[in-house]
Amino acid sequence: MTEPAIAIRNVAKTWTPEGRPAVHALRNLSLDILPGEFVVLLGPSGCGKSTLLYMIAGLEGVSAGTIEQDGIAVTQPSAERGLIxxxxxxxxxxxxVDNVAFGLSVRGVPVTERRAIAVEMLRSVGLGDMLEKKPDELSGGMRQRAACARALAMRPKVLMMDEPFAALDVQTRSKMQDFLLQIWRDSGASIILVTHSIDEAIALADRVVVFTARPGQVKTIVPIDLPRPRPSRDARYHQYRDLFTELLADEVDRAFAEQEAL
Ligand SMILES: Nc1ncnc2c1ncn2[C@@H]1O[C@H](COP(=O)(O)OP(=O)(O)OP(=O)(O)O)[C@@H](O)[C@H]1O
Ligand SMILES: [Mg+2]
Known part of the structure; x- marks a missing residue:
């Protein structure tokens, strides 16, 4: 048995905002992420997907259960777990280039080496000509590539991405997905990516984790048994799409019913 890179055991999270009722975001959630695995989290709005990423990143504590990386409890952020x-x-x-180099300063890379590593990472994401530009001079897709470069420069073992391409147009999004698959293969890191797009989940994932409506739990886990690249004209692609559409419809209905009851 391969040891998981991330082991999530019976995790619950209750948010207790001051002066407002507590929100049970997640309950009894268990999930393993294997080394080098690409896992996509899919589920209705508010089911706790972002909350789970914050907890794996070590930015938020769990209310119950445990999260471990390589057998060691996650208690604080680490350069080994990147979040975009x-x-x-x-x-x-x-x-x-200074944005990427800044991340490296946090990791303690000597000042003389930071720029060279930053330049190399930016070249690898196709931004070698943009080094001295400010973020607002770049397109949305370029900004996300720069954010990827900054995260990858830290050589994380686990890279988490929260709806990273949601704001991009369809063509740019599809290019970014190809690009992500390429850097994923080169890096050997595990990726945990949140999306609302069924097509994105099928295009990218080794396994898709479908969440229930809040409080979020694992409803089911679907391995995507298709070679990459995965053209949407493939008949099996459509079977997966039908399956996820059905799985999500129930949960989205439940999430809406709960909203209306509030
Ligand atoms: N800092 C916070 N304080 C209080 N409640 C929070 C906080 N962050 C999230 N919540 C609540 O926890 C629940 C889960 O939120 P979360 O953002 O994790 O959902 P999500 O699955 O990422 O949703 P979406 O798909 O819309 O991004 C929601 O009801 C949200 O209002
Ligand atoms: Mg979210």
Whole structure:
């Protein structure tokens, strides 16, 4: 048996915002992420997908259960677990190359080596000509590539991405998916990616974890047994799409019913 890179055991999370009722975001959630595996999280809005990423990243504590990386409890953020948010979180006042180099300073890479590593990473994501640009001079797709470069420069063992391509147009999104598969293969890292797009889940995942409506639990896990690249004209692709559409419809209905009851 391969030891999991990330082991999530019976995890629950209850948010207790001041002066407002508690929110049970996740309950009794168990999931293993294997080394080098590409896992996609799919589920209705509010089922706790982002919450789970924050906890794996070590930015938030669990209310019950345990999360371990390589057998060691996650208690704080680590350079070994990178997180990319939906909107690329680059510093607007720094150039792209300084954005990537800044991450390396946090990791303790000597100042003389930072720029060279940053340049190499940016070249590998096709931004070698953009080094001295500021984030607002780049397109949305380029900003997300820069955010990927910054995360990958840290050589994380686990890279988490929260709806990274949601704001992009369809063509750019599809290019970014190809690009992501390529850097995933080269890096050997595990990837945990959240999306609302069934097509994106089928295009990318080794396994798709479908969540129930809040409080989120694993409803089912579907391995995608198709060689990559996965053209959408393939008949089996459509079978997966029908399956996920059906699995999600029930949960989205439940999530809406709960919203209306509030
Ligand atoms: N910091 C917080 N304080 C209080 N409640 C929170 C906080 N963050 C999230 N929640 C609540 O926890 C629940 C799960 O939120 P979360 O953002 O994890 O869902 P999600 O699955 O990522 O949804 P979406 O698909 O819309 O991004 C929601 O009801 C949300 O309102
Ligand atoms: Mg979210």
């Amino acid at each position: 948010f939906q909107e690329a979180s680059l510093f607007p006042w720094l150039t792209i």
